[in-house]
Amino acid sequence: MSALTAHATATASDVWKVRGRRAIVNRLATVAMYVAFLLAVIPLGAVIWYTVGRGLARFGYRFLTHSMAGVGPLDAGGGIYHAILGTVEQVFLASVISVPLGLLVAIYLNEYGGKGLATTVRLLVDVMTGIPSIVAGLFVLAFWVIGLHQGFSGLAAAISLAILMLPVVTRSAEEMLKLVPNTFREAAYALGIPKWRVIVSIVIPAASTGITTGIMLAVARVTGETAPLLMTAFGSNFIHADPLKGPQESLPLYVFAQAGNAFKVNIDRAWAAAMTLILIVVLLYAVARLLTRRDALNRR
Numbered sequence: 001m002s003a004l005t006a007h008a009t010a011t012a013s014d015v016w017k018v019r020g021r022r023a024i025v026n027r028l029a030t031v032a033m034y035v036a037f038l039l040a041v042i043p044l045g046a047v048i049w050y051t052v053g054r055g056l057a058r059f060g061y062r063f064l065t066h067s068m069a070g071v072g073p074l075d076a077g078g079g080i081y082h083a084i085l086g087t088v089e090q091v092f093l094a095s096v097i098s099v100p101l102g103l104l105v106a107i108y109l110n111e112y113g114g115k116g117l118a119t120t121v122r123l124l125v126d127v128m129t130g131i132p133s134i135v136a137g138l139f140v141l142a143f144w145v146i147g148l149h150q151g152f153s154g155l156a157a158a159i160s161l162a163i164l165m166l167p168v169v170t171r172s173a174e175e176m177l178k179l180v181p182n183t184f185r186e187a188a189y190a191l192g193i194p195k196w197r198v199i200v201s202i203v204i205p206a207a208s209t210g211i212t213t214g215i216m217l218a219v220a221r222v223t224g225e226t227a228p229l230l231m232t233a234f235g236s237n238f239i240h241a242d243p244l245k246g247p248q249e250s251l252p253l254y255v256f257a258q259a260g261n262a263f264k265v266n267i268d269r270a271w272a273a274a275m276t277l278i279l280i281v282v283l284l285y286a287v288a289r290l291l292t293r294r295d296a297l298n299r300r
Contacts, residue, residue, distance in 0.1 A: 048278065055275030058268040064276070068237040068249075076265055080273050082239040083254040086154055087280070089243040090233065090250055091223055093158035094165055099215055102169030103204075109170075110177040111199055128167040136163040137228030145232060154243025157233035157250065161222040168221060172214025176207040209292040216288045220281045226252040251277045 066079030105125070109118050140160040144150050180203050188198040204211070229235075234247035235257060251273055258270035 051271065051275050051278060054268075054271035055273075058272035059275060063269075063272055067239050069239070071237070073261065074263060074265065078269065080251065080254055080269075080276060082236065083249045083251045083273065084276065084280075085239065085241060086157075086233065086243070086248040086250040087223065087252075087277075089241075090154050090157045090161060090229075090248070091219060093155060093243060094161035094222060095215070095219060097158065097162035098165035098169055098218070102166050102218075103173050103211070105166075105170045106173035106177060107199060107204075109174050111195070111203070125167045125170050128163070129171065131164075132227075133160075133164055133225050134227040134231075136160045137231040139163070140228065141231040151245070152232060152234035152247045153245050154233055154240075154248040157229050157248065158243065160228035160232050161225060164222050164225065164228070165218040168218035169215055172217065173207075173211045176210030176214065177203060179210065180206045212288050212292045216285050219284060223281055224252055224277060226256050229253050230256075251280075 062077075063079045064084070065081050066077065067082040068078045069082075071078035105121065109121060113121065137160045140156050140163070144156050144159060145152060150156060184202050184206060185198055188202055189195075193201075229250050229252060233250055233253060235253040236247045236249045240246055240248045255270045255273045255277070258266045258273065261267070
């Protein structure tokens with residue numbers, strides 16, 4: 001009995017040692033996770049805090065509702081209405097071009113594509129993901145603006161932004177479609193539902209939250225792009241509501257132009273425009289999250 005008791009005591013001691021070691025490792029991993037989170041959030045928070053602090057000095061109703069038409073280099077007036085209008089139109093057109101095309105490519109890769117062609121398409125999409133934004137601008141400049149003699153316009157800017165959005169939308173949508181269980185598809189096929197109807201009515205709604213998040217990430221990426229717009233939209237100090245013809249301003253171009261001047265009034269305008277750009281991205285993302293949450297609650 002003494003030997004059995006000693007063995008049981010030793011076994012219990014080993015168990016407690018293992019549990020203690022696991023608890024220590026778990027605690028260290030938790031601390032490391034929080035430290036990494038803080039290291040990632042602190043720079044982001046500092047950028048937002050500094051931008052908002054500098055931008056509030058110029059931000060206001062008049063700044064949002066006026067353009068730079070007739071404003072001199074040292075004048076205190078002027079605003080970003082024309083830049084906001086250009087950004088909204090260009091990003092909207094880019095989304096209209098890239099989102100349907102990206103979703104169709106993702107559906108093909110996940111639902112229809114074979115090994116050969118699908119692998120090639122994925123490779124091309126991955127390559128496009130790493131393309132510098134200025135390359136997209138140069139392509140549109142050479143092909144659309146100069147080659148087809150279409151000139152600078154908001155549409156040219158939207159095409160260059162769509163090139164940057166397309167791979168992000170495609171890859172994110174494909175990954176979300178992969179997460180939809182195959183049992184959903186098999187159950188629908190067993191009921192005799194055509195494949196296209198299964199994709200439209202079951203697969204896409206089940207992955208809609210993730211797809212929307214991917215689309216918003218793509219929108220957030222291109223909203224602040226400057227290099228392709230320099231060669232496609234060109235910029236303008238006047239309100240130009242037609243994105244199909246003529247140079248058009250945008251918020252990134254406005255920030256770039258104002259920050260390039262040495263006068264304090266220009267620097268203040270640049271900070272206020274940068275803050276406005278951040279607010280627009282946050283607003284779009286918040287609206288998208290609310291819509292996807294409402295859809296999820298309705299499906300429940």
